[in-house]
Amino acid sequence: MRTTHKPLFIAFSSQKGGVGKSTFTALAASILHYRLGYNVAVFDADFPQHSLMKMKERDLNMIMENGVLKKLAYKQFTTINKKAYPIIQHRAEGVLEAAHDFCADSAVPIDAVFFDLPGTVNTPGILKALAGMHHIFTPITADRLVMESTLVFTQLLQDVIMKNGETSIETIHLFWNQVDGRESTPLYGVYIQVIGELGLSLMQSQVRSSTRFRKESEVGAKTVFRSTLMPADERLMKTCGLDLFMAEFLRIIQL
Structure with missing residues (x-):
C-alpha cells in the first residue's frame, strides 16, 4: 500500500494503434476517480493525436446536449463533490x-497518474517515460502483426529496461482485448503458450469485443461507457468483462 503523496504511474502502452490503449486509459481513470474515490490525473502525451484531450471535449459537448446525461453528471458531481480529473497535454519528452x-x-494528493504515450519507440523520450512507470498494461488482440510487434516491444521493456536497474517498473502485463467468442480458441491457445515461453505476464481476465469501445455516448443515450467525465455503466462493464478486468487490474497495482 502506497502513501498518497507517492502516486502510482500507470500506462496502457502498445506499439500498435487501434488496440485500445487510449480507451482503457479513459475507462480505468474514470472508474478510479469517479466511482472508487481515488484522485487521478492523466497526461496525454500521444502526439500528435492527443486522443484524450479530444475525447474530453466531445464528452463535455455530449453532456450539454443530452438531458439524461446532464442530470447524471450533475448528480455525480454533487454526490462525490469532486471535479473532473485533469487531462494535461504534453510531449513524451519531459513528461x-x-x-x-x-x-x-496539486491541492489534493494524487493517487494515480495515467499516461497515454505514443505508439513508437522512436519517439524522443518514450523509453525514459516507460522506464518511469510503475505498472504497464498492454492490450493485445489475436492478430499476427499485433502479437509480433507487442511481444518484441514487451521483451524490450522486460529484458533491456527492467534488467538494467534504472527503472521504476514493477509489473508489465499483457491482456486480451476485443476477444470475439466466435473466433477459434486454438489461436488463443497458441499465443498464450508463446507468451508463457517468453516469460511474459498475461492477465487472466479477457475483455470481449464490444461496439461500446469504439464510441462515446450518443445523443439519445441513457448510459455512459467510454467517458472522461463519468465512469462506465456497471451493467455495460459486465457484458464485456470489464468488471473482471478492473478487479484484476486493482489487485495488480495494489493502490
Missing part, C-alpha cells in the same frame, strides 16, 4: 518531470 511537478503542486 515524467511534468507529472512529478504536477503532483507536487
